[in-house]
Amino acid sequence: MTTPERYEVVIGLEVHAQLRTKSKMFCGCTTTFGAPPNSQTCPVCQGMPGVLPVVNRRAVEFGIRTALAFSCRVNPACRFARKHYYYPDMPKNYQISQYEEPLAEDGFLEIEVDGGARTIGIQRLHLEEDVGKLLHEGTLETAQASLVDFNRSGVALMETVSRPELRSPEEAAAYLRAFRAVLIFLEVCDGNMEEGSLRCDANISLRPRGQTELGTKVEIKNLNSFRNVQRALEFEARRQAQALDAGERIVQETRLWEADRGYTRSMRSKEFAHDYRYFPEPDLVPLRLDRAWVDEIRAALPELPRARRQRFVTQYGVPAYDAEVLTQSRALADYYEASVQAWGSSPGNRGDRPKTVSNWIMSELLAALPGDDELAIQRSPITPARLAGLLRLIEDGTISGKIAKDVFQKMLASGDDAAAIVGREGLTQVADEAALSQIIVSVMAANPKAIDDFKRGKKAAKGALVGQVMKATGGKANPALVNRLLEDKLSKT
């Protein structure tokens, strides 16, 4: 799978993110995913004759917020431009985008690969509108009919272009992961790659190691998951390496990733590349960004995933891996901190509570809820306070860790708190067969005389043993269970 050592892989990513604005980029239509076809449209996003776009202020704010998070320079003025090509999912046959004067430029994103950190440059960030969706059998060119749904047409999109500074498919995937985490943290995009909220195209070229100038690049489209980004780029790097080894020249072209088949295929070569005929959108005036507004947005920026991850390691002493998992979304990181706080960290009785909380979140909560789904985490039936309540019951010995896992599931299903469930269902520590068996074994070991008496037919000896077990469990044992277990054990001795 790896590219021959003699080549250096050069990758740049273009990421399109749907912004979580209530209305579309240039009209007031709503943006809910999955609504009935064409139910969220108006003359503007249907490209009717005579309509005009109006910039969504919130989308600009989200763009600025993201630009600042990537340390980009937010341009004091930017402009929209028309990008022309004919495609029936695009009602005006041009897309309102940004070209020569984007919203922001020159930022960076720090990524971590194999424990090392790298800084990847971000060339530009701009705003544009999304296109609609076509529904047809086979390819559009040959289909007898195609239906078009303009619900997505005009949805606010943010395109971010990295510099060609990624050096492997793994780095590309890491970049996309880190990028997505930032967007989710900023609450500007839901990051859902399956629904297409986040889409990625890649440019990849190879060059002999040591060469400074870039090789001929190929653009790959249709990369809709982290796995696909990595697989497609691995395939493409290998394909290009083989071609170069064979003395062939790489053709500058656009290739489509066929995820099911695991290869890229040529879509169009440079000769057939679109001439987009960009020109400044005359229906919109240049956007002048008030410094004070940008500063206001900067001041309100949340702590970003990387900073928070580092703080989790230093402040809570959790391993780097835990910190990464816990910071996959702002909601989850908030959940973690709230849980730790709810449990409390009084010195002396602290144990390793932060790590325990982390373990429970990673192994139990995230098995039930997707950690990057902000809403799911926020609406979790087990609130941070309830998680803390459960952990407290383990800590004070009321229940065992094993029972606690059952209680956790019951909390998820019912939304009740741990103490209520434990009380109702008699799930205290001593109702735990395994724990109780251990106690019984030790009580039996400590009272060989009583066992002998019992074997000799002195039934009252059993009562003494039960008493010892009850004493050992602080009186919390379930007597029936103790009796049954004891009988079972005695019968086997």
Added chain:
Amino acid sequence: MHRPIHELTDAYRRGDLTPTAVAESYLARIAALDERVGAYLTVVREHALAAAQESERRWRAGAPLGPLDGAPLALKDVLCTRGVRTTCGSKMLEAFVPPYDATVVERLRAAGAVVLGKTNLDEFAMGSSTEHSAFHPTRNPWDLSRVPGGSSGGSAAAVAGGLAAGAFGSDTGGSIRQPAAFCGVVGMKPTYGRVSRYGLVALASSLDQIGPFAQDVEDTALLLGAIAGHDRRDSTSIAAPVPDYMAELPRGVDGLTLGLPDEYFIDGMDPEVERAVREAIDVLRGLGARIERVSLPTTRHSLAAYYIILPAEASSNLARYDGVKYGLRVPGRDLVEMESRTRAAGFGAEVRRRIMLGTYALSAGYYDAYYGKAQSVRTLVRREFGAAFARVDLIVAPTTPNVAFKHGEKEDPLSMYLNDVFTIPGNLSGIPGVSVPCGFSGAGLPIGLQILGRPLDEARVLRAAYAYEKATPWRARRPELV
């Protein structure tokens, strides 16, 4: 009943006339005469009568919506009207019924206006003669063998011929002022951004502006007042208060300085036009205006710049007509063939020519040489006007180099384009301008005086036009249609 709107509404107030009677009279005239003029593409008889009856009830109740309540108006068929087809004079949109009203139409309805119908134009507003409508040509009411000008020829002819009390058009390079001059009516292009373009089917977005046609300057002020003002649906509309144009009218020209640009009196222009305009300037001088020569040397590059910017923007604006969503669709074996056939069948020769010109001008490698350069010229034109307006209050000039020409006379597109040489700079610079009748040729054809003003200074432009109109007899003359 063929009187200006302000007289009609005075009569409504007094009870001498009713909006219904007036609407019926106009509809009857249209039925009788429009076959010869061809001003209308669509007449909305039932809509008009219903609106007139509502207006009548309001007048009777003593609660009219304003000075346009019950005014029978016509709209150029590039203004979207909810439920009424809007063709743009093109086969492409022959059956297109917009689901929404243009902002201007909304405002007119809110003012109680009675819309009689939609008027003819050169296809997608590309042209200066209204010969290039896909449906039929419009004829000049003063001489039916001649063109009414264009592209808003239907609206100009309707007002001149007494087929509407007032009308609206759009002006991208002179499409209101030139037909107003040819038809002997008042036509005004407001400042770019003064009137919302929302719902105006775009030709060239950075140049298009909606404006009124009227029988006199007073009506022009009324009609402009009803549609002017910021609209949040048009980001290029200007958020500035709208003055009371009517109140400004009587202030006269005494003390105003009028600039006379050397470049607007050119070789080859009709001497009768030049004479009429120079006489008009004498009249204005007589009314107390100071006349000063100004120079606008970039005028000679305006036409070239315009014929880059306009086709470029038009090629983009017209890309949406592909047979996919609305309008004409000519079937094909596949998508590309369907789109190509639709566009070939739906667009006329002039539209296709401009789409090709514009597509070329925006192509990679040519953008800087054409579109970029044209925009630089535009900046120069704007600066020149700015410098001139630092010295003078208004600029006066002919609206057109000649009077209305005969149908079929200008076959060569270039000679047609030259017709707009005096009006185009106003669009490139975005400034307001009016054409007001200033006499007749020996053959009895109207001549127009153009008055240009500073951005957003429509009030002063109208004020000068009003003073001139009051001092001259031209508006009393009517074409003999019947």
